[in-house]
Amino acid sequence: MAKVTNSSKQCMVNPLRLSQPLGAALAFLGMDRCLPLLHGAQGCTSFGLVLLVRHFRESIPLQTTAMTEVSTVMGGVENLEQAILNIAKRANPALIGICTTGTTEVRGDDLNAFLAIIRARHPELDSVQLVHVSTPDFSGAFQDGWAHAVTRMIEEIVELPAGLREPRRVNVLPGSHLTVGDIDELREIFEAFNLIPVFLPDLSGSLDGHIPEEFLPTTLGGSTIDDVRTMGNAAWTIAIGAQMRGAAITLEHRTGVPYRLFERLTGLSSCDEFMEFLSRVSGASVPRRYCRQRGQLVDAMLDGHFFFGGKSVSVAAEPDLLWTMTSWLHEMGCEIQSAVTTTMSPLLEEIPTAEVVLGDLEDIENTAAGADLIIASSQARQTAERLNVPLFRIGLPIFDRLGTAHQTTVGYRGTRDLIFSVGNLLISATHEPTPQTWATASAESSQSSTEHLSLPS
Amino acid sequence: MSQLNQHVQLVFDEPGCAKNQTKPAQERKKGCTKQLAPGAAAGGCAFDGAKIALQPITDVAHLIHGPIACEGHSWDGRNSKSSGPLLYRTSFTTALAEQDIIFGGEKHLYQAIGEIVAKHNPPAIFVYQTCVPAMIGDDIVAVCKAAAAKFNKPVVPILAPGFAGSKNLGNKLAGEALLEHVIGTEEPEFTTPYDINIIGEYNVAGELWQVKPLLDELGIRILACISGDARYHQVASSHRARAAMMVCSKAMINVARKMEERYGIPYFEGSFYGIGDMSESLRQIAQLLVARGAGAELIERTENLIAREERRAWDCILPYRERLSGKRVLLITGGVKSWSVVAALQEAGMILTGTSVKKSTATDKERIKELLGQDAHMYDNLPVREMYRMLRESKADIMLSGGRTQFVALKALMPWLDINQERHHAYAGYEGMVALVREIDRTLANPIWEQVRRPAPWEGNPLGRNVSVEVA
Numbered sequence: 001m002a003k004v005t006n007s008s009k010q011c012m013v014n015p016l017r018l019s020q021p022l023g024a025a026l027a028f029l030g031m032d033r034c035l036p037l038l039h040g041a042q043g044c045t046s047f048g049l050v051l052l053v054r055h056f057r058e059s060i061p062l063q064t065t066a067m068t069e070v071s072t073v074m075g076g077v078e079n080l081e082q083a084i085l086n087i088a089k090r091a092n093p094a095l096i097g098i099c100t101t102g103t104t105e106v107r108g109d110d111l112n113a114f115l116a117i118i119r120a121r122h123p124e125l126d127s128v129q130l131v132h133v134s135t136p137d138f139s140g141a142f143q144d145g146w147a148h149a150v151t152r153m154i155e156e157i158v159e160l161p162a163g164l165r166e167p168r169r170v171n172v173l174p175g176s177h178l179t180v181g182d183i184d185e186l187r188e189i190f191e192a193f194n195l196i197p198v199f200l201p202d203l204s205g206s207l208d209g210h211i212p213e214e215f216l217p218t219t220l221g222g223s224t225i226d227d228v229r230t231m232g233n234a235a236w237t238i239a240i241g242a243q244m245r246g247a248a249i250t251l252e253h254r255t256g257v258p259y260r261l262f263e264r265l266t267g268l269s270s271c272d273e274f275m276e277f278l279s280r281v282s283g284a285s286v287p288r289r290y291c292r293q294r295g296q297l298v299d300a301m302l303d304g305h306f307f308f309g310g311k312s313v314s315v316a317a318e319p320d321l322l323w324t325m326t327s328w329l330h331e332m333g334c335e336i337q338s339a340v341t342t343t344m345s346p347l348l349e350e351i352p353t354a355e356v357v358l359g360d361l362e363d364i365e366n367t368a369a370g371a372d373l374i375i376a377s378s379q380a381r382q383t384a385e386r387l388n389v390p391l392f393r394i395g396l397p398i399f400d401r402l403g404t405a406h407q408t409t410v411g412y413r414g415t416r417d418l419i420f421s422v423g424n425l426l427i428s429a430t431h432e433p434t435p436q437t438w439a440t441a442s443a444e445s446s447q448s449s450t451e452h453l454s455l456p457s
Numbered sequence: 458m459s460q461l462n463q464h465v466q467l468v469f470d471e472p473g474c475a476k477n478q479t480k481p482a483q484e485r486k487k488g489c490t491k492q493l494a495p496g497a498a499a500g501g502c503a504f505d506g507a508k509i510a511l512q513p514i515t516d517v518a519h520l521i522h523g524p525i526a527c528e529g530h531s532w533d534g535r536n537s538k539s540s541g542p543l544l545y546r547t548s549f550t551t552a553l554a555e556q557d558i559i560f561g562g563e564k565h566l567y568q569a570i571g572e573i574v575a576k577h578n579p580p581a582i583f584v585y586q587t588c589v590p591a592m593i594g595d596d597i598v599a600v601c602k603a604a605a606a607k608f609n610k611p612v613v614p615i616l617a618p619g620f621a622g623s624k625n626l627g628n629k630l631a632g633e634a635l636l637e638h639v640i641g642t643e644e645p646e647f648t649t650p651y652d653i654n655i656i657g658e659y660n661v662a663g664e665l666w667q668v669k670p671l672l673d674e675l676g677i678r679i680l681a682c683i684s685g686d687a688r689y690h691q692v693a694s695s696h697r698a699r700a701a702m703m704v705c706s707k708a709m710i711n712v713a714r715k716m717e718e719r720y721g722i723p724y725f726e727g728s729f730y731g732i733g734d735m736s737e738s739l740r741q742i743a744q745l746l747v748a749r750g751a752g753a754e755l756i757e758r759t760e761n762l763i764a765r766e767e768r769r770a771w772d773c774i775l776p777y778r779e780r781l782s783g784k785r786v787l788l789i790t791g792g793v794k795s796w797s798v799v800a801a802l803q804e805a806g807m808i809l810t811g812t813s814v815k816k817s818t819a820t821d822k823e824r825i826k827e828l829l830g831q832d833a834h835m836y837d838n839l840p841v842r843e844m845y846r847m848l849r850e851s852k853a854d855i856m857l858s859g860g861r862t863q864f865v866a867l868k869a870l871m872p873w874l875d876i877n878q879e880r881h882h883a884y885a886g887y888e889g890m891v892a893l894v895r896e897i898d899r900t901l902a903n904p905i906w907e908q909v910r911r912p913a914p915w916e917g918n919p920l921g922r923n924v925s926v927e928v929a
Contacts, residue, residue: 011520011569012552013576019526041588042493043502043619047530050860054534059864066493069461069620072592083496090497102524103588103620106558137526138553138589211868215845379533382546 002339002351007359014361014383016316016376017342018396019137021099022048023145023176025062028097028131030201031153032222035093037063037083039076039109040101044137054399056207061218063087065104072103077114084118088128091217094225097149098132105136129225131156141343142396143243143318146176150200150247154254157225161232161255169234170281171257172199173248175241177321177395180204181408186240186265189274189411192289193282198227198234207405232257236281240265240410241320242347263347264324265410266418267331268297274411293412300416301332304423309333311426314368316361316376317395319345325375325394326351328415338367373426390429392422460598461591461616468629468711493623499861502619504587506627509535510709511583511615511635513659513684514692516542518579520549522566522597523587527619528552536881538663540686544579553589562595570604570612580689581611581639591618611689613638628708635683635692636715643693645680650751652680653742654701654722657709658729660685664885668729671766671886675758677742683712696720700745702727702738723749729885731798732770736763770887774805774894781898782806787847789813789839789858790876798857798876799828801890807897810853811836845869855901870910872900 021038025048028036038045045064052060065079080098087096100111111132119125133152135145150173170190174183183204190197205221212220231237232255239248239261248259260277264270271294275286308329314337315325322341329336336353340363348356357363361376365383368374374384377395384391398404408414501509504527512519512535521528532548539545551569553562570582582604586597598614605612617630645652653672658665665685672679681687681695696716701724703713713724723745727738743751743759784807788798799809811834814822825835841862848856848869856866859877866873874896876884884893 009572010551010565011572012525012548012550014548015525015529015532015550015552017525017552018529019524021526022530037496041502041619042498042500042623043505044526046499046501046505047526050534051530053860053864057864059868063496064498065495066498067620068493068622069591069618072588072620079495082494086494086496102526102553103592106589106592136524136555138524138558139555141525211870215842215865215868217841382533382543 002349002353002356004344004348004356004358007357007363009359009362012360012362014365014379016340016359016361016364016379018051018142019048019101020135020140020142020145020148021101021137022051023142023147024099024133024135024149025097025145026052026142026176026203027146027149027153027201028095028099029060029062029206029219030199030203030222031095031097031219031228032205032224033092033094033216033218033220034097034222035061035063035087035091035095035218036097036099037065037087038099038101039065039080039083039104039111039132040067041072041103042066044101044103051397051399055397056209056405057402058207058209061091061216067103072107075107076104076109077117080109080111080114081118081121084125084128084130085122088125093128093218095129095131097153098130099135099145099149100132101135102137105134105138129157141318143176143241143320144343147243147247150244151250153200153228154231154247154251157228158231158251158254159229161257163233165235166196166233167235168194168282169196169198171231171234171237171251172197173237173239173244173251174199174201175239175243175320177241177318177324178203178410179405179407180208181406182265182410182414184208184406185408185411185414189278189290192287193278193284195278195282198231199223200228200231203405209405231255236260238262242323242345243320264320264327266324266415267328268294268301268412268415269331270327271297271412271415290412293416297412297416297419300419304419305333307423307426308419310335311372312337312370313373313375314338314340314364314371314389316340316364316374316380318342319347321395322356323347323351324409326353328418329375332419337371338364340364372429373422375422390425392425461618461621464616464630464633465621465626468626468633471629471711471714501624501627503617503621503623503627503630504585504619505531506624506629506708507585507615507617507631507634508627509624509659510628510631511684512545513537513539514583514687514689515539515545516580516688518544518547518549518573518577518582519585520551520566520569520573520582521585521587522551522553522562522569522590522595523585524553524589525550527585527587535659536661537659537685538661538666540666542688544577547577549573558589558593561593562590563597563600566590566595566597566600567604570600570608574608574610579610581613583613583615583634585615586618588618588620591620611638611642611693625708629711632709632712636712639689639693640712640716641693641696641720643690645694645697648680648697649678650699650749651675651677651746651755652698653677653746654680654695654698654716654724655682655685656701656703656713656716656724658682658685658704662881662883664729664883664889667883667886667888668735671739671762672742675739675743675755675762677746677755683709696722698722699749699751700724700742702742704728730889731800732767732804732887732890733800735886735890736767739763766887770891771804773891774801777894777898778804778806780902781894783808784854784897784901785810785852786897787811787853787856787858789836789844789856789862798884798890798893799825801894802897803828805894805897810834813837813839841865855897857897870906872903872906874900 025036042064049062065083133149202223206219237259312335330352339356340359375392378398409418528550601612601614615634617627680698681691703726716722725741728734743755814835848871855872857874857876
């Protein structure tokens with residue numbers, strides 16, 4: 001339906017896009033006892049670190065190979081080696097997730113070769129899983145980096161299936177747009193169908209804001225290497241978000257586990273489809289609690305539609321999140337006034353609006369005037385303020401709100417709560433009528449002439 | 458030698474820096490940046506430092522020439538306030554793509570500058586070099602020159618790619634860019650014998666505005682603050698000031714020293730943090746101005762103001778004494794600020810149990826010893842795990858630190874207060890110290906601490922604290 005265009009500007013203004021290495025790093029952060037390592041200058045790590053810390057309000061384990069001008073030109077194998085040794089010694093992680101950056105990609109550091117050299121030199125590192133992923137920050141965006149990192153973990157860690165399949169076990173590959181709260185909600189749903197989900201990655205274990213006994217320099221919680229190694233024994237793989245299709249296919253090729261992709265899990269029909277699928281693969285009927293939640297969602301749609309119908313909304317988000325939000329808004333009766341995203345996706349053409357721009361937040365600012373609502377990350381706060389349009393915060397980073405990790409939008413309950421929070425924002429932005437609201441054209445001109453007359457001299 | 462290398466050598470050999478000058482010649486050349494340890498490094502890069510130092514100039518368009526990560530991850534992150542223009546909060550970047558890497562990004566950069574001029578027509582554009590264009594050899598100095606000629610306005614290249622070194626080095630390289638391209642290029646509308654520059658103050662959370670009313674009352678004009686709440690024109694004409702104060706330790710010492718060298722503007726190193734330091738700074742400003750021709754009565758007026766403000770501040774802090782007396786504070790921060798606030802905390806009856814001295818000079822350490830006595834712990838490097846253990850064992854009642862260690866404290870169920878760059882409260886001047894004591898009290902008095910430390914009733918007592926249990 002939508003025309004997909006590239007912003008023709010040479011100067012990006014108020015960026016929406018985040019980089020591939022950061023998306024990859026976040027995927028690694030969903031692994032237990034992991035320390036992601038960005039292969040680049042130390043700023044690459046520190047900027048990303050600060051962004052994630054502000055978003056999650058958690059300390060974030062993230063390291064750097066601290067490339068200098070000289071090592072960048074000469075090649076970074078020594079820096080990488082030192083970094084891995086240092087991390088292994090100080091942090092004792094189960095997994096080091098290595099993400100390249102613009103600098104090391106421009107030089108063309110060959111990580112396969114580097115790691116082979118390092119492995120050969122250091123047998124003491126045998127117990128540490130090393131996974132590297134190519135994530136130049138001059139191409140792609142955050143969700144691409146996340147998806148690549150998950151694919152690379154499947155390639156490096158998943159073993160060929162041995163013995164019988166475990167019929168209750170399902171692999172779940174969540175896209176980068178799912179929050180800690182979303183994953184918790186999904187786990188509950190799977191378990192209600194008596195299924196055993198293994199998430200790759202699982203931010204709900206590592207970044208859910210728990211209080212640890214000891215302060216570790218790695219992640220504490222998340223999927224374990226063993227969970228991932230045995231993914232080939234599952235009966236199904238469920239991928240959430242189109243960005244995860246590649247990872248799901250890789251897993252299928254490797255292990256023969258069939259996959260089912262859900263492009264979104266927000267909205268009545270998407271949830272129905274999901275529940276029906278789970279009922280079919282588990283052989284269990286839909287638990288009563290979800291029948292009840294479905295009813296609550298229907299009721300919320302009935303109560304909420306008064307405030308959504310005919311409203312104009314501008315949305316800026318990564319493709320899968322954009323797809324989720326615009327589809328759901330469309331189902332609630334909203335018009336999508338404008339849509340901006342960060343990277344290519346097959347879904348973009350399907351988005352229910354005239355045009356989707358691969359652009360920045362200036363593109364939203366230029367198109368969202370008069371809209372009833374803007375949906376974007378906190379980085380749109382200045383834009384929304386200038387346009388005097390309320391902002392509903394989604395995605396990453398959200399640094400000026402509490403509880404972002406637990407914001408839940410999947411399932412019947414998540415959709416219901418989303419209707420409530422967005423609906424409340426729309427309600428509070430309702431304009432009160434004044435005697436002039438319905439003034440006729442002539443009345444308006446006489447009004448202004450009166451005003452003119454009453455002005456002092 | 459490349460232009461960047463020359464600049465790096467230049468700022469490393471800094472005669473104004475006491476620490477630098479005590480080193481032997483060979484070491485001095487190596488500079489003050491510690492060799493970064495891959496896999497065990499923390500902190501920002503040179504580009505980060507350059508942007509921190511210059512972005513507070515509010516009416517300039519700051520254009521970052523690099524791939525998306527450099528600007529996309531960091532924009533709208535700092536809390537420098539403006540009393541007027543807001544252009545500095547709009548983010549501009551060339552967001553380099555694959556074609557730029559292959560064909561070079563110079564044309565892209567030039568066009569980006571043109572777009573900014575067309576949309577915003579700012580008084581100047583600052584163009585920040587980053588690692589990738591530095592690697593592929595984009596000559597941003599030439600592009601800036603061409604753009605400046607074409608658009609007839611200053612387009613200033615800031616050569617501080619991330620891989621050049623640390624954040625501190627970036628501060629200095631930013632200073633070099635100002636010295637080379639900005640300072641002395643315009644003239645102020647008028648001058649007075651009461652004109653000063655404040656160098657290295659970024660107006661975080663509006664802290665400059667806690668100081669400015671005092672200077673206003675004394676009739677002292679801030680000709681330029683470099684760079685908090687500054688306008689381009691102010692910085693460009695700052696060479697006409699009579700005296701300067703250098704804030705924020707050594708970040709922009711090269712600017713202060715070279716302005717003294719070139720324009721004869723004497724400077725002193727001072728701080729707005731802490732009541733004593735604030736008074737001392739006002740005193741020094743007055744003395745420098747009088748030495749350069751301001752009326753001698755300024756000194757007396759300054760002393761009167763200091764007496765009044767100090768009395769008022771101590772009076773405000775006094776009521777907290779009873780509540781805060783004996784509370785133990787762990788102060789973890791970079792260098793200078795540590796001892797600046799110690800006096801105020803002590804005045805409120807608090808005890809410093811330890812402080813970090815990672816960035817402090819030998820003189821700083823002596824001063825800390827003087828203030829705290831021999832018993833205080835000085836940590837050169839306190840590993841996070843160790844810090845967590847200390848806090849869990851309640852070796853302090855509150856920790857004051859930067860955002861980096863925020864969650865170490867909070868996860869240890871320890872009251873914590875942000876005193877670093879990202880802070881949202883302003884702690885400068887007399888008002889600021891009162892605010893700091895008030896914030897500490899507000900934090901410590903919060904009833905959550907007692908609740909969150911109590912284990913769940915069905916659990917043991919993981920923190921080893923005594924919890925009395927009553928069964929009805």
